[in-house]
Every structure is written in C-alpha cells, then in structure tokens.
Amino acid sequence: MRNRSAEDDPAPLETVFRLDDVHVYYGSFLALRGVNLEISKNEITALIGPSGCGKSTLIRCLNRMNDLIPGARVEGKIHYHGQDLYGDGVDPVEVRRRIGMVFQKPNPFPKSIYDNIAFGPKVIGMGPKSMDELVEHSLRRAALWDEVKDKLKQNALSLSGGQQQRLCIARAIAVEPDVILMDEPCSALDPVSTGRIEDLMEQLKQDYTIVIVTHNMQQAARVSHRTAFFTAEAAEGSGDRTGLLVEYDRTDAIFTQPVDKRTEDYVTGRFG
Amino acid sequence: MTASTEVLAPSRLRRGASRTGFRIFVDAAFAVLLFMGTIVGVIALATLIWTILDQGWDRLVADPAGFLSNYVSRLPARAGIKAALVGSAYLMVLTALFTFPVGVGAAIYLEEFAPRNRATNFVEANIANLAGVPSVVYGLLGLGIFARFLRMGPSLLAGALTLTVMSLPVVIVAAREAIRAVPEGIRLGAFALGATRWQTVSRQVLPAAMPGTLTGTILALSRAIGETAPLLVIGLPIVIFSLPNDLRDPVSALPLLIFDWTSRPQPAFAAAAAAASIILLALLLAMNAVAIFLRNRYTIRW
Numbered sequence: 001m002r003n004r005s006a007e008d009d010p011a012p013l014e015t016v017f018r019l020d021d022v023h024v025y026y027g028s029f030l031a032l033r034g035v036n037l038e039i040s041k042n043e044i045t046a047l048i049g050p051s052g053c054g055k056s057t058l059i060r061c062l063n064r065m066n067d068l069i070p071g072a073r074v075e076g077k078i079h080y081h082g083q084d085l086y087g088d089g090v091d092p093v094e095v096r097r098r099i100g101m102v103f104q105k106p107n108p109f110p111k112s113i114y115d116n117i118a119f120g121p122k123v124i125g126m127g128p129k130s131m132d133e134l135v136e137h138s139l140r141r142a143a144l145w146d147e148v149k150d151k152l153k154q155n156a157l158s159l160s161g162g163q164q165q166r167l168c169i170a171r172a173i174a175v176e177p178d179v180i181l182m183d184e185p186c187s188a189l190d191p192v193s194t195g196r197i198e199d200l201m202e203q204l205k206q207d208y209t210i211v212i213v214t215h216n217m218q219q220a221a222r223v224s225h226r227t228a229f230f231t232a233e234a235a236e237g238s239g240d241r242t243g244l245l246v247e248y249d250r251t252d253a254i255f256t257q258p259v260d261k262r263t264e265d266y267v268t269g270r271f272g
Numbered sequence: 273m274t275a276s277t278e279v280l281a282p283s284r285l286r287r288g289a290s291r292t293g294f295r296i297f298v299d300a301a302f303a304v305l306l307f308m309g310t311i312v313g314v315i316a317l318a319t320l321i322w323t324i325l326d327q328g329w330d331r332l333v334a335d336p337a338g339f340l341s342n343y344v345s346r347l348p349a350r351a352g353i354k355a356a357l358v359g360s361a362y363l364m365v366l367t368a369l370f371t372f373p374v375g376v377g378a379a380i381y382l383e384e385f386a387p388r389n390r391a392t393n394f395v396e397a398n399i400a401n402l403a404g405v406p407s408v409v410y411g412l413l414g415l416g417i418f419a420r421f422l423r424m425g426p427s428l429l430a431g432a433l434t435l436t437v438m439s440l441p442v443v444i445v446a447a448r449e450a451i452r453a454v455p456e457g458i459r460l461g462a463f464a465l466g467a468t469r470w471q472t473v474s475r476q477v478l479p480a481a482m483p484g485t486l487t488g489t490i491l492a493l494s495r496a497i498g499e500t501a502p503l504l505v506i507g508l509p510i511v512i513f514s515l516p517n518d519l520r521d522p523v524s525a526l527p528l529l530i531f532d533w534t535s536r537p538q539p540a541f542a543a544a545a546a547a548a549s550i551i552l553l554a555l556l557l558a559m560n561a562v563a564i565f566l567r568n569r570y571t572i573r574w
Contacts, residue, residue: 094466096464101460103457103461109461110479119476123475124465168461
C-alpha cells in the first residue's frame with residue numbers, strides 16, 4: 001500500500017530539473033528513450049539500474065557533459081530552473097560551472113591539494129576576497145580539512161582514493177554550484193571511504209541538490225530521497241539495447257512497494 | 273569427479289612431462305638471441321666512442337683552449353672549432369625557439385581541437401610520413417624556400433629554419449603522445465568546473481604533458497645538432513672567420529667542419545676531426561642526459 005500522506009511529503013519542493021520526454025542518441029544509436037522526471041531542490045535523487053540502462057548517459061545530460069562526445073544528441077526538453085538547458089544561447093561552460101560533477105574514478109589534477117581547489121574559482125573568474133579562506137572552507141565542507149591542512153602544498157595524487165574523491169567534491173564545491181552530480185562516486189572506494197562520502201552527502205544536501213548514479217542499491221536506499229529505476233530493453237528488430245525509465249518515486253516506495261514488476265525484480269535481487 | 277579429485281601422478285611433474293625440455297630450450301635460446309640484439313648496439317656505440325677518443329683525444333688535450341677558441345686554419349695544429357661551435361649553439365637555440373611553440377601548437381590542435389574527419393587523418397598521416405623524410409631532402413627544401421625564394425641566403429636564419437622544418441614532425445609526434453597520455457578524467461574534471469577548452473588545455477593538459485613533450489623536443493634537437501646534409505645543401509660555409517651578429521649572417525656548424533676535416537689528406541686533420549667529434553658527442557650526450565633527467569624527475573605517475 002502506497003502511503004503518500006501529507007506528513008511524508010510536506011510542502012512541494014522547488015523543482016530544479018524537469019525532463020520532458022528526453023531521448024539521447026549517440027550517432028544513430030538510441031541510448032535512452034522517453035524519460036520524464038522531476039528533480040527537487042535540496043534532495044538527493046538516486047538513479048539506479050543495470051549496466052547499459054542509460055543512467056550515466058542521463059546524468060551527463062544534466063550538465064551538458066555529453067556535448068563533449070562527438071555524435072551525442074539530446075531530444076526532448078530538459079528544464080533547469082525553468083530554463084531550457086539545451087536552448088539557444090545557453091553556454092555549456094556556464095551550465096557546468098553551476099552544475100558540478102564528481103566522477104566514478106577520483107580525478108584530482110596532478111597539482112597540489114591547494115591548487116586543485118583554487119583551479120575552478122580561478123578559471124571562472126570568481127576572484128574571492130581570500131583564496132586561502134575559500135580553499136579552507138571548501139575542504140571543511142568536504143570533511144577533508146583536518147586530514148590535509150598541514151600538507152596543502154603536497155601533490156593531490158599522494159592522497160588515498162577516498163581522500164582524492166573528497167578532494168574532488170571539495171573542488172566542485174569551491175565554485176559554489178547549485179547542483180552536484182555524482183556518477184558512481186564510490187565504485188572505486190572501499191566501504192569505509194564509501195561511508196564517509198555518504199555521510200558527506202547527507203550534510204551537503206542542505207545546500208545543494210544532489211543527483212547520484214549508483215550501482216549499489218543499499219547506497220541508494222541509505223542516502224537518497226527519491227530513486228529512479230532504469231532498465232534496458234532491446235529495440236524491435238535490432239540488438240541494440242535502449243535505456244528507459246521504469247519507475248520514479250520516493251526511495252522507500254521504490255524499495256518496499258514498487259509498482260512495476262521489473263523494479264521489484266531488480267530491487268529484490270532477482271535480476272541485475 | 274573430475275581432475276580436482278584425482279590424485280596427481282608424480283610423473284606429471286617431471287621434466288619433459290609436457291614437452292618441458294623443448295620449451296625450456298626455446299626459452300633460453302630466445303633470451304640469448306635477444307641479448308645479442310642488445311649487445312650489437314652497445315658494441316657499436318663503444319667502438320665509436322673508443323675510435324674517436326683514440327684518434328682525437330691527444331689533439332684535444334694538447335691545446336684544449338686553442339682548439340675551442342681558434343678559427344679554422346690551413347695548418348692543422350693551429351686550426352680550431354670556434355666558429356663551428358658557436359654556430360652550432362646559435363642554430364640549436366634558434367631551432368629550439370622555433371620548433372617548440374610550433375610543434376606543441378600543432379600537437380595541441382590535432383589532439384584537442386581538430387575535428388575527427390578525413391582531412392585531419394590526412395594531415396596526421398603525412399606528419400608521420402614527414403618524420404621519415406631524409407634530411408638531405410629538407411636541405412633542398414631549405415635551399416629552395418628559405419635561402420633562395422625568401423632571399424635569406426646561406427644564413428643562420430635559413431639554417432635554423434631548415435633544421436626546424438626537419439625537427440617539427442618528430443616534435444609534433446612526441447608532443448601528441450605526451451598529450452594523449454594525460455588521462456581523460458583530467459579534461460572532464462576541468463570541464464565540469466566550468467573551464468573552457470583552452471583553459472583546460474593550457475592549465476591542466478599541457479602542464480601534465482610537458483615532461484614528455486620536452487623530452488621529445490630535446491631528442492629531436494639532438495638529432496638536428498648532428499645533421500650535416502641539410503646545412504651543406506643550403507650552403508652554410510665551413511671556412512669562416514667571424515661570429516654571427518645578425519640572423520642574416522652566415523654561420524658554420526660542427527658537423528660541417530668535421531665533414532670537411534675528414535675529407536682532407538693530412539692525418540693531422542683527421543685527428544682534429546676526431547677531436548671535434550668528441551666535443552659534438554659530448555654535447556649530444558649532455559642533451560640526452562637532460563632529457564632523461566626531465567623524464568625521470570617530472571613524469572607524473574597517475
């Protein structure tokens with residue numbers, strides 16, 4: 001029984017992203033079809049599903065990272081705070097500065113910890129009153145400050161994998177984004193580091209809207225407010241598999257009372 | 273009830289049970305063959321060094337200051353390499369100044385900006401081909417374009433530009449390899465922070481690719497410093513009694529001088545040529561040492 005009473009879902013939250021019938025192509029290959037989705041402010045939205053279901057493709061559309069892939073094309077509408085993200089005159093560079101991203105494999109720049117943080121603010125011309133303060137603030141927000149405060153000049157590649165990933169989160173925070181997209185941010189990390197990143201997400205959601213792609217269903221269940229389940233189906237007459245959104249709901253509903261049989265099979269481990 | 277439960281017969285572990293004897297022989301035979309391949313190169317280099325030291329060392333140490341600071345002379349005992357040494361140094365510096373920005377620029381364009389299409393593939397294939405063109409052909413190009421068409425004559429500038437054109441393909445290929453070795457995550461990370469393509473390339477990709485690029489450039493230059501043919505073809509002089517004051521002045525170069533001295537009948541000139549070769553070889557080894565140092569010291573281990 002679905003329990004959608006007012007106390008569970010209080011005041012309607014501001015919508016950050018609204019996706020209308022989004023199709024994504026790579027060349028002539030349809031990677032994802034017909035996605036309708038609303039992502040709310042200050043919530044953590046998880047995208048789950050088996051490999052090849054298009055969840056990473058979708059998250060890369062949200063900050064126009066797919067623009068960098070030759071042949072990638074988005075049809076349908078993605079509205080960001082009411083504006084067409086793919087509309088005329090929208091600059092992907094401006095989009096990415098507002099919608100940050102953390103990647104699957106930690107990718108710190110081969111520079112000092114300090115320079116990793118300072119790079120973003122410098123290139124977008126933020127000109128903070130004090131870069132030192134901004135660096136400290138960002139590292140504190142990413143729960144990394146105490147571990148690195150004495151070695152800010154050290155090369156970031158000398159940090160552990162989990163620290164590198166938190167540095168990447170700090171780096172994303174430094175440019176004061178509105179949204180943080182996380183594409184399987186813990187898949188290269190051990191369980192302890194994963195736990196720390198999850199705690200961090202819990203704190204960050206107060207200031208940011210977070211969208212996370214994850215392979216780990218427990219992770220989605222632990223951290224997210226809403227979960228979108230995707231799957232892949234073979235298109236008629238071809239072997240190519242196209243991703244589609246099966247079900248999108250509050251996370252507890254997805255995991256305890258899924259409406260769609262495919263969702264139920266997946267979350268109960270019968271598939272995928 | 274398969275292999276895992278069977279008892280392993282002791283004979284199965286003996287030598288020769290699965291043709292081990294033959295396979296061990298092949299193993300050892302290839303190790304020896306490959307070692308011999310390596311040793312051929314080492315022996316050739318050792319012989320070369322030994323020969324020029326044997327022939328030139330006495331001449332060099334007899335009057336090292338005079339050998340380095342005298343101009344050429346028809347008397348072998350008074351002949352020196354001043355003009356050629358300074359000329360080679362000037363040629364090298366100018367070639368480096370021209371080659372590095374152009375080569376790195378071309379590599380950046382091809383790796384980071386060029387659209388993936390037939391025109392780009394065509395350009396890429398031909399740059400690789402150009403790296404294999406004999407240097408004397410570059411000399412003809414330099415003679416035709418720089419010395420004659422652009423009226424530079426047999427000058428420092430014409431020589432440096434000819435060596436630049438010759439070195440460019442190698443530098444471009446080396447810089448592209450270095451740029452390609454920078455993980456894609458670095459570019460994506462920079463883009464995701466709102467950096468433009470140029471900011472990403474100039475502040476992240478290029479610095480990370482710099483050790484490899486510098487190493488490749490130095491190795492290309494060390495090849496250029498030893499080149500004789502192209503400089504001979506554009507007509508750089510051997511007998512010259514002044515140092516260049518201007519890009520349009522003529523210069524000589526060490527390989528030209530060595531070439532000239534070795535073709536003279538007097539044995540004393542052969543000794544002088546060997547002595548000059550020692551200097552040239554020392555320069556080359558020093559440049560290669562710098563390249564190796566840069567590679568070991570600054571290469572990023574991702």
